[in-house]
Amino acid sequence: MIPSYRxxxxxxxxxxxxxxxxxxxxxxxxxxxxxxxxxxHSKTVCAALIVVWRFLTRRTQNVALVANSDRQAIDVCFRxxxxxxEQTPLTRALVSSGAIRVGAxxxxxxxxxxxxxxxxxxxxxxxxxxxxxxxxxxxxxARSDEAFQAIASSTIDSADGLTLIDSTVGSRASPLAGLYAxxxxxxxxxxxxxxxxxxEDAVANAPPWVNADALRSRAxxxxxxxxxxxxxxxxxxxxxxxxxxxxxxxxRGEYPLDAAELAGxxxxxxxxxxxxxYAFSLHGDRTVTTAVLKVLGDDDEPHFYVLSSDKxxxxxxxxxxxxxxxxxxxxxxxxxxxxxxNTQDLAGWAADQDFEVESVFPSLERxxxxxxxxxxxARDGRLHVHPDFERLLSEMESFEYELRPDSAKxxxxxxxxxxxxxxxxxxxxxxxxxxxxxxxxxxxxxxxVHCDAREPVRSICVLLGGSLVPPCSETCRSFRNVxxxxxxxxxxxxxxxxxxxxxxxxxxxxxxxVSVSR
Numbered sequence: 001m002i003p004s005y006r007x008x009x010x011x012x013x014x015x016x017x018x019x020x021x022x023x024x025x026x027x028x029x030x031x032x033x034x035x036x037x038x039x040x041h042s043k044t045v046c047a048a049l050i051v052v053w054r055f056l057t058r059r060t061q062n063v064a065l066v067a068n069s070d071r072q073a074i075d076v077c078f079r080x081x082x083x084x085x086e087q088t089p090l091t092r093a094l095v096s097s098g099a100i101r102v103g104a105x106x107x108x109x110x111x112x113x114x115x116x117x118x119x120x121x122x123x124x125x126x127x128x129x130x131x132x133x134x135x136x137x138x139x140x141x142a143r144s145d146e147a148f149q150a151i152a153s154s155t156i157d158s159a160d161g162l163t164l165i166d167s168t169v170g171s172r173a174s175p176l177a178g179l180y181a182x183x184x185x186x187x188x189x190x191x192x193x194x195x196x197x198x199x200e201d202a203v204a205n206a207p208p209w210v211n212a213d214a215l216r217s218r219a220x221x222x223x224x225x226x227x228x229x230x231x232x233x234x235x236x237x238x239x240x241x242x243x244x245x246x247x248x249x250x251x252r253g254e255y256p257l258d259a260a261e262l263a264g265x266x267x268x269x270x271x272x273x274x275x276x277x278y279a280f281s282l283h284g285d286r287t288v289t290t291a292v293l294k295v296l297g298d299d300d301e302p303h304f305y306v307l308s309s310d311k312x313x314x315x316x317x318x319x320x321x322x323x324x325x326x327x328x329x330x331x332x333x334x335x336x337x338x339x340x341x342n343t344q345d346l347a348g349w350a351a352d353q354d355f356e357v358e359s360v361f362p363s364l365e366r367x368x369x370x371x372x373x374x375x376x377x378a379r380d381g382r383l384h385v386h387p388d389f390e391r392l393l394s395e396m397e398s399f400e401y402e403l404r405p406d407s408a409k410x411x412x413x414x415x416x417x418x419x420x421x422x423x424x425x426x427x428x429x430x431x432x433x434x435x436x437x438x439x440x441x442x443x444x445x446x447x448x449v450h451c452d453a454r455e456p457v458r459s460i461c462v463l464l465g466g467s468l469v470p471p472c473s474e475t476c477r478s479f480r481n482v483x484x485x486x487x488x489x490x491x492x493x494x495x496x497x498x499x500x501x502x503x504x505x506x507x508x509x510x511x512x513x514v515s516v517s518r
Contacts, residue, residue, distance in 0.1 A: 003089040005209040038233040078118035101301030121147040140170025195233040239400040265488040267445040268295040272336035287315035289430040337435035392425040448512025462504040
């Protein structure tokens with residue numbers, strides 16, 4: 001019995017390809033077996049079942065479950081093996097009778113002198129152990145192959161010694177890639193590698209428990225290289241351009257650098273970003289401030305327009321303050337994100353402004369979130385950069401990311417500019433867009449509704465919860481405001497435009513009060 005993707009537990013029934021690969025893997029000549037399959041393809045489940053099979057059917061089995069951290073070894077590897085034993089009727093009965101002893105970190109079968117135990121990926125803790133079966137999980141994310149080599153060498157003293165590896169792919173510099181390269185030269189190594197060419201291949205051929213809609217959703221939210229590694233199981237190498245030419249071309253375009261004119265009656269917010277360098281940076285870093293407008297586009301998706309991207313001379317605080325005051329006055333700036341450290345001298349000033357300011361530390365996770373959102377907008381044609389911002393466009397053209405193994409977090413995207421290039425304007429843009437991440441925009445806003453009509457008319461009016469345009473709409477100031485917004489909307493959507501009744505109820509939000517005459 002294994003955990004079911006529907007919830008609860010169900011009997012393990014291998015798919016045809018799993019059965020084929022497992023039959024080949026369990027050839028007794030194989031002393032190292034690698035199950036390198038995409039995420040959600042049951043590679044860890046299959047490794048756990050092999051562990052349980054060996055534990056139940058042979059004697060003097062010393063099984064070591066090794067992961068990249070102590071928590072992962074216990075919470076993932078050991079916990080899954082324990083779940084299989086506790087949920088399968090036969091072994092559950094053995095646990096109840098005391099024949100199998102299940103503890104917090106070890107499982108014993110005294111009658112056969114068998115033991116299962118979890119270990120972190122610590123070479124010092126693994127040297128000198130005699131192991132019958134070693135399961136090594138997510139080798140692609142290990143910092144080095146030292147722990148793997150130590151535990152794999154511990155299995156050679158057993159006639160039936162076996163090293164099991166369950167992992168997705170990683171970069172070609174990972175320890176797993178070395179095994180992949182040796183797969184045809186070592187007869188004792190079995191390397192099962194399943195991959196997909198693209199999203200549609202994965203949707204068509206993934207196991208039935210992998211939801212196609214969920215897979216498409218992940219593809220739309222992840223960086224291409226990250227999706228290719230996690231869900232297509234493709235090897236990656238080196239750096240990739242975050243904004244390849246075809247994506248960058250979608251960003252370039254002219255538009256008015258005026259917030260109200262650009263919005264055309266639609267609701268909008270303007271966010272600011274600050275990437276501050278030290279005044280005498282040895283690396284030639286610059287301090288840059290940026291203003292970005294967020295508005296719903298004709299596709300009803302959020303679009304981002306760069307309104308200003310400005311270098312601050314000598315990184316002076318006075319220049320930074322002046323830029324943000326100007327953004328507030330000219331564009332209606334409502335919030336901003338300052339990258340820390342090196343912004344302490346601005347904290348007091350920021351607290352007194354009539355726009356929100358948050359200070360964020362550029363951790364790997366936060367930068368990944370900011371840049372992934374920026375890439376998604378660019379890929380979908382929702383990030384717009386005016387040709388006047390040449391330096392920003394140049395930085396986007398030379399900006400890269402790569403996936404580096406991290407023992408605790410797996411493959412984490414890391415962002416950097418190409419050698420000899422800069423990324424100050426782009427960093428500032430990323431934080432400006434990040435400042436607007438929680439802003440939910442209605443398509444259009446009205447600042448209050450006032451009605452002088454009598455009750456029968458009020459009940460039918462679309463501005464007051466009804467579904468019709470009342471006869472008094474031509475003389476009603478509130479309805480004239482909505483009619484002006486509707487004209488802008490129809491100019492954008494043409495024949496696809498909704499009727500004014502649906503527009504008023506679906507696209508317009510009242511952000512003011514409602515008043516009626518008695």
